[in-house]
Amino acid sequence: MDLAGLLETLRDTLIVSCQAYPGEPMRDPDVMSRVARAAVIGGAAAVRVQGLADIRATVAAVDVPVVGLWKDGPDGVFITPTLEHARAVADAGAQIVAVDGTRRPRPDGLTLAQTVAGLRDTHDVLVMADCGSLEDAVAAQEAGADLLGTTLAGYTGERPRTDGPDLDLIALIAVTCEVPVIAEGRIHTPAAAAQARRAGAFAVCVGTAITHPSTITGWFVDAIAADG
Structure with a gap:
């Protein structure tokens, strides 16, 4: 499938992020690939996976596109x-390939545009820029990104951290940029996913609410405690 066709397969769909944090029981490539398979059975059109071993295991396990990323470093x-x-x-x-799509300095000194161009010199892939603001999204579009994620909204200091998805940012990117926007971040219910789509998202990415049992369990525990 060519890249344009690959991009089109994501329109109006759900992407499921399958990640576990270091030290957790599910922090294992085989486990994450099985979580990804379960998400695909449920209807996910693509999965988002962190870490090289997890990516390799998941690519071998599913027949949908894999959005891969590599988290390296404590912050920034x-x-x-x-x-x-x-x-x-x-x-x-x-x-x-999902990359940090903010305007912050990158550890290797390259600009986002240089990173996108350098990746395209060697690999035939789409690039998803994880952004924290409209300004990030505009700059990422200019840098050549194929998808603009709201992944970092509320985490870079440019926008307040909303309780749910940053619907205003999704709408702003959708009307300002030509590159498709992927709604991601704090989408905890099916209703919130539908809201994000109506706000203008090309596709919606959900992680914690589907694939992180420790957090989901905590929501229920807190609700019961608060009601007691």
């Missing part, structure tokens, strides 16, 4: 932060 620019990271994610088999 840590989502696929360098060109080297991006190429490694593509080498692991991801058809879509």
